[in-house]
Amino acid sequence: MQTPRETIYNTLFNLGAGILVNGKPAFITTSRRWKNYSQVPPEQQPAFFQVQRREMPRSEKTQGVSGIGVPAKWELHVDWIVYVNTGGDQNVIPSSFLNPIVDALEAILPNQRNTGPGNPSAQTLGLRGVIDARIIDTEILLDEDVTGEQALALIPVRILAN
Numbered sequence: 001m002q003t004p005r006e007t008i009y010n011t012l013f014n015l016g017a018g019i020l021v022n023g024k025p026a027f028i029t030t031s032r033r034w035k036n037y038s039q040v041p042p043e044q045q046p047a048f049f050q051v052q053r054r055e056m057p058r059s060e061k062t063q064g065v066s067g068i069g070v071p072a073k074w075e076l077h078v079d080w081i082v083y084v085n086t087g088g089d090q091n092v093i094p095s096s097f098l099n100p101i102v103d104a105l106e107a108i109l110p111n112q113r114n115t116g117p118g119n120p121s122a123q124t125l126g127l128r129g130v131i132d133a134r135i136i137d138t139e140i141l142l143d144e145d146v147t148g149e150q151a152l153a154l155i156p157v158r159i160l161a162n
Contacts, residue, residue, distance in 0.1 A: 001074060001161050002129025005055075008076065008159060011125045012133060013050045016080050019104040026101050034081060037150055042085035046101060049081040058160075073131070076159040080105060086149040094151030095144045102140065102153050109135050109157060131160040 001008070009032070017030035029040055029047035040047045058073040082105070084097040109123055123133045134157065141154040 003127045003161065005076070008125065008127060008130060008161060009050070009052060009078070011127055012078065012157070012159065015108055015125065016050060016105060017048050019101070019108065021100045021104050026104060037083045037085075037152060040083055042087050042149070045083050045085040046097065047083040051079045051081065053077040053079055053156075073160060073162045076161065077136075078157045078159070080153075080155040080157055082153045082155070084151050088149050090149075092149075093144075094149060095142070098142070098144070098151045098153055102142075102155070105155060106135060109133055125159075127161075129161050131162065133157060133159045 013032050017027060019026045027046050027048040029044045032050050034049045034051045054077045056075045058075060082098065082101055084094060086092040086094050086097065122131065124130045125133055136156045136158040138156055144151040
């Protein structure tokens with residue numbers, strides 16, 4: 001890859017961890033080392049974690065390009081995990097805290113088709129060789145503990161790089 005993997009993953013993490021909601025930092029806790037929500041006290045939430053999941057080379061056939069000297073392309077897959085806690089207030093719906101955060105994360109990595117070089121909507125993370133970073137075409141997992149105070153979102157992200 002033109003840019004080292006660690007630079008790509010760290011840049012993506014900093015982008016997500018640094019979002020603002022209503023003009024204020026969205027997260028109290030951020031880490032690339034995942035913790036279960038039971039390990040993150042309510043006063044340390046909202047929390048943001050990034051977990052590397054897998055990397056897949058894209059063959060020339062799937063790229064639609066062939067020939068010697070064509071740089072290999074890679075799909076890097078990560079999960080963004082967000083926790084929010086209402087602090088025990090049974091009058092507050094946990095997803096009312098979660099939804100603005102998911103909206104802000106989606107705003108920096110919108111899930112739009114027809115992305116890539118020359119497309120103004122491509123998110124390159126400002127890095128050489130990163131073609132696009134997107135929330136992938138699958139579901140965002142949301143879990144709202146309707147009997148409690150905890151909610152979480154698991155947001156799958158794909159980075160295409162060469």
